[in-house]
Amino acid sequence: MSFSPLAAVKTESFEPPNPQEFYQRFFGHGDWSFTRPMVLFLVVGVVVCTFLVMTTRKAAIVPSKGQWLTEQVYAPIRNGIAQDIIGTKEFLKYVPLLFAVFCTLLLSNLMSVIPFFQFPPTGRVAFPIALTLFVYVIYQAIAFKRKGVVGYLKSLIPPGLPMWIRPMILVLEIITYFITRPVTLALRLFGNMFAGHMLLLLFITGGEFMLLHQDGFQYKIFGIGSFLMAVLMTLFEILIEFLQAYIFTLLAATYIADSIATEH
Amino acid sequence: MSGVRMSQQHDDAPRPVEPKKPTEPSKYAQSGGLFGTFLASSSDWKTERPGMTESVGVSALSYLLSGPVVFALIGYGLDRWLHTGFLVPIGLLAGMALSIYLIWFRYGAE
Numbered sequence: 001m002s003f004s005p006l007a008a009v010k011t012e013s014f015e016p017p018n019p020q021e022f023y024q025r026f027f028g029h030g031d032w033s034f035t036r037p038m039v040l041f042l043v044v045g046v047v048v049c050t051f052l053v054m055t056t057r058k059a060a061i062v063p064s065k066g067q068w069l070t071e072q073v074y075a076p077i078r079n080g081i082a083q084d085i086i087g088t089k090e091f092l093k094y095v096p097l098l099f100a101v102f103c104t105l106l107l108s109n110l111m112s113v114i115p116f117f118q119f120p121p122t123g124r125v126a127f128p129i130a131l132t133l134f135v136y137v138i139y140q141a142i143a144f145k146r147k148g149v150v151g152y153l154k155s156l157i158p159p160g161l162p163m164w165i166r167p168m169i170l171v172l173e174i175i176t177y178f179i180t181r182p183v184t185l186a187l188r189l190f191g192n193m194f195a196g197h198m199l200l201l202l203f204i205t206g207g208e209f210m211l212l213h214q215d216g217f218q219y220k221i222f223g224i225g226s227f228l229m230a231v232l233m234t235l236f237e238i239l240i241e242f243l244q245a246y247i248f249t250l251l252a253a254t255y256i257a258d259s260i261a262t263e264h
Numbered sequence: 265m266s267g268v269r270m271s272q273q274h275d276d277a278p279r280p281v282e283p284k285k286p287t288e289p290s291k292y293a294q295s296g297g298l299f300g301t302f303l304a305s306s307s308d309w310k311t312e313r314p315g316m317t318e319s320v321g322v323s324a325l326s327y328l329l330s331g332p333v334v335f336a337l338i339g340y341g342l343d344r345w346l347h348t349g350f351l352v353p354i355g356l357l358a359g360m361a362l363s364i365y366l367i368w369f370r371y372g373a374e
């Protein structure tokens with residue numbers, strides 16, 4: 001129970017937030033425990049599904065408020081990401097995937113700042129990995145199906161390279177396409193969410209500690225400053241959460257487009 | 265023009281809707297909505313396709329990561345095999361050079 005604020009009162013020493021606080025078990029043991037991010041992710045799933053079904057069930061040309069809101073998110077994903085990147089010919093097939101990924105990610109990122117939830121499931125590395133695996137399997141399957149194994153490997157080398165450098169570039173491209181891309185896709189999301197939430201925790205718990213558990217005028221000033229920083233970082237965090245959901249969807253679309261493209 | 269129009273109108277009369285200009289659809293219409301405009305505004309530096317510059321940046325970054333790592337690992341393997349010690353730095357440098365060359369070849373050459 002070293003994480004509770006009461007511990008800080010007794011010992012009068014500040015315990016900075018640490019990564020262990022991201023592991024919050026509700027019940028169960030070890031690998032089979034049921035944790036807080038799991039609950040939040042379930043909430044995200046239910047809310048996203050319910051909201052989308054409710055707002056699009058009675059879709060009308062003159063939209064209701066809910067439909068309007070859904071369209072405000074749907075349109076940039078459909079037109080700005082899917083159509084522009086995958087191309088007008090086949091983008092429609094991938095819009096549901098991209099839209100679902102975007103909505104899920106956006107809400108689970110925003111869980112970091114929504115009162116009472118206040119924890120981003122994507123700040124636990126398993127969630128970005130699972131979402132990335134989903135996208136990874138899809139774009140690799142498309143590429144292998146469209147081009148075949150040899151065709152896929154051939155398509156990795158940009159045309160016009162000198163002959164002697166091609167084997168080395170092929171190695172580089174294989175690693176990039178099969179390892180670096182999915183790893184960076186998952187870690188970028190995880191890192192941003194984890195670090196952002198950690199920063200908020202630090203400013204809030206630090207501000208609370210200095211304001212309430214320390215004597216001395218200077219600590220009060222620093223405590224208030226820390227809280228102001230927390231407010232500022234919360235606003236910044238909302239921006240980052242939007243941006244990360246967008247980037248993830250955008251890159252998923254780029255990878256799918258790469259798999260579809262017959263040549264570069 | 266507008267002064268004349270204003271003076272002819274009563275205060276409580278509905279204001280005339282501005283006629284749409286017969287130009288090509290705005291970026292707002294193309295990208296579809298407030299959110300889309302906000303997102304697209306940062307990215308039309310080189311191409312009109314929103315998001316393309318970001319994805320090129322990210323691809324370039326993944327090449328920059330893969331190059332040195334892969335060839336340093338190959339160098340390490342060769343070092344272990346041949347009992348030498350100079351192939352890791354050579355692999356590292358060669359990987360960097362290759363990835364920079366590949367980025368230049370793919371995205372730099374117009």
